[in-house]
Amino acid sequence: MLQGELQSPSFLPWVARHSRRLGLxxxxxxxxxxxxxFKVDGQADLIDAFEVGCLLGPFDVWxxxxxxxxxxxxx
Amino acid sequence: MTTAAVRNAWYxxxxxxxxxxxxxxxxxxxxxxxxxxxxxGVPEVESGGRALPVVQRFGHLWTSLGxxxxxxxxxxxxxxxxRTLVDVGVVRVKCSPLRAxxxxxxxxxxxxxxxxxxxxxxxxxxxxxxxxxxxxxxEVWATKVEFYQPQAAKSAxxxxxxxxxxxxxxxxxxxxxKTCPPRPGEWDVIALFVQPLTEDLCDVWPWxxxxxxxxxxxxxxxxxxxxxxxxxxxxxxxxxxxxxxxxAMETPTRADLTSVAYRRWLKRxxxxxxxxxxxx
Amino acid sequence: MAADTDARWVPIAVSADIPNGTVVPARLxxxxxxxxxxxxxxxxxxxxxxxxxxMRLSHGFVRGxxxxxxxxxxRFGSDGACQKIPAxxxxxxxxxxxxxxxxxxxxxxxxxxxxxxxxxxxDQFTGHNALRSLVIAASVDAISxxxxxxxxxxTIRAQLGGQNTILLMNDYGSGEVQVIALxxxxxxxxNGMKVSTALEVLRRTAEGMGDAA
Numbered sequence: 001m002l003q004g005e006l007q008s009p010s011f012l013p014w015v016a017r018h019s020r021r022l023g024l025x026x027x028x029x030x031x032x033x034x035x036x037x038f039k040v041d042g043q044a045d046l047i048d049a050f051e052v053g054c055l056l057g058p059f060d061v062w063x064x065x066x067x068x069x070x071x072x073x074x075x
Numbered sequence: 076m077t078t079a080a081v082r083n084a085w086y087x088x089x090x091x092x093x094x095x096x097x098x099x100x101x102x103x104x105x106x107x108x109x110x111x112x113x114x115x116g117v118p119e120v121e122s123g124g125r126a127l128p129v130v131q132r133f134g135h136l137w138t139s140l141g142x143x144x145x146x147x148x149x150x151x152x153x154x155x156x157x158r159t160l161v162d163v164g165v166v167r168v169k170c171s172p173l174r175a176x177x178x179x180x181x182x183x184x185x186x187x188x189x190x191x192x193x194x195x196x197x198x199x200x201x202x203x204x205x206x207x208x209x210x211x212x213x214e215v216w217a218t219k220v221e222f223y224q225p226q227a228a229k230s231a232x233x234x235x236x237x238x239x240x241x242x243x244x245x246x247x248x249x250x251x252x253k254t255c256p257p258r259p260g261e262w263d264v265i266a267l268f269v270q271p272l273t274e275d276l277c278d279v280w281p282w283x284x285x286x287x288x289x290x291x292x293x294x295x296x297x298x299x300x301x302x303x304x305x306x307x308x309x310x311x312x313x314x315x316x317x318x319x320x321x322x323a324m325e326t327p328t329r330a331d332l333t334s335v336a337y338r339r340w341l342k343r344x345x346x347x348x349x350x351x352x353x354x355x
Numbered sequence: 356m357a358a359d360t361d362a363r364w365v366p367i368a369v370s371a372d373i374p375n376g377t378v379v380p381a382r383l384x385x386x387x388x389x390x391x392x393x394x395x396x397x398x399x400x401x402x403x404x405x406x407x408x409x410m411r412l413s414h415g416f417v418r419g420x421x422x423x424x425x426x427x428x429x430r431f432g433s434d435g436a437c438q439k440i441p442a443x444x445x446x447x448x449x450x451x452x453x454x455x456x457x458x459x460x461x462x463x464x465x466x467x468x469x470x471x472x473x474x475x476x477x478d479q480f481t482g483h484n485a486l487r488s489l490v491i492a493a494s495v496d497a498i499s500x501x502x503x504x505x506x507x508x509x510t511i512r513a514q515l516g517g518q519n520t521i522l523l524m525n526d527y528g529s530g531e532v533q534v535i536a537l538x539x540x541x542x543x544x545x546n547g548m549k550v551s552t553a554l555e556v557l558r559r560t561a562e563g564m565g566d567a568a
Contacts (some may be wrong), residue, residue: 004383006320017323018323020451021326021406021451021452022119022326022449022451022452022453023448023450023452028476042339042449043446043447044443045144045329045443045446045447046446048328049326049327049328049329052327052328052329052331052332052335053322053325053326053327055335055336055339056320056321056322056327056335056338056339056342057321057352058321058323059320059321059342059352059353062342135446162382166553180509180520182426183427183441183442184426186441187423187424187425187426187427187441188425188426189427196428196441197429199428199442199444200441200442200443201442201443207532212439223450289538309414309425309426312410312411312414313408313409313410313411314404314409314410314411315409324409325406325408325409326406326408326452327407327408328407328442328443329443330427330442330443331408343506
């Protein structure tokens, strides 16, 4: 789950492209201007790399925090 | 792209031991400056007819084109009387000043760029370490960084696992603290002070505060210069020339966390001199 | 004006300049590339940019059938796919992490590259072999003039060092042209040296003409 100033239109396609490059599957569960929740699947080290990439994101996006947890059935 | 954050920072512009009474011209953020030594011990820096603020610290002269909101950072460890202080001497590099800092923060390159000195191909793994932006001092810190090194320092006898800490106390400065073989429990200090001449050209002023009673000053300087010259061939051949603040064309991994924290910190304070805003 | 989708072969290097196990930089009209020869002798080309943090791959090293980046040792196969990330030895890199393989072919000592695979093979220039490559800071017209050559199908035919030479051109577009000189197959080494010397004279003359203009 990413939180911050995420309202740039470039953000979601940026995330999709980055997850594809890392060979991950990425499903967007929720997206608004302040919070985006993804379900990401793939090798643990590459999910780490995805998180590291998202910490920067496109220039007009500021990611404040990233919280990570195992996928739960009620989200 | 000189925002307030860029203009109001402190930058190194010379070695205190190398100043000239007649003045030496240089560049800072693309503007001409002249650096003067002084008979009464107070050096001056002038730009466009204006006297700039100056500070003498770590064997170097520092100045600013703007109005720094805070004092130049300190390195308390360096004040220990047994330390050998080493002015390495300036190296000019055709790269963005931000790339010079970021490379210094990177350890995954040790086995390949500093082969058999700072790293060995047999031990390339970078284990997890801790990175944070310490808001109370507004600095980037990486701690608990560990790496196996065949020859970690001039004072090391053979291969050891070295522990590192990295600190970015100013946008174009970085300080490395590493395990000190002759004095367990103490840290050797190696710093890089970068003077941005333009967005694509910088003067790098390395400086060290070490516990080493055996090596001569020349040997210490040569060791550090060798390492830096190996880095220079990387720095001058990275694409794009400026530091990307959007990693769309890159693939950072967990090992690159310090560099990503550095870029986040620059982005947060709108420090964009030498940076590439849109991925290309 | 060359476009990135230009599907045409460009002469970019001389085979003998790329021994087994080496990588060299080269240029297509719109991009810098890294050309490398695997241990097997097979030749490959990629964008000259590592997908990790942008270091030029032409500064890297070749081992077996792979090319590694000098910065962090990321290793790529002949299909451009990343095979190893040394800092994270347990990771199996996905082949989406890729340094962009490019079409490549070589014949009679000339190495040809393209941005997009052309439909037909390049001219083989049977009966000739590449002697050497050199970069001349002058226009193609100046070079042609300087050696009193004939323009034939995008090449220059000239008498140099007493031999009928064929000059292939790779115009960098920034005032420099890479010239790959072909000579008749089987000429002796001393005769090859004469052509080489004549090429140096050609370079000085063509560059001098630029200054006078």
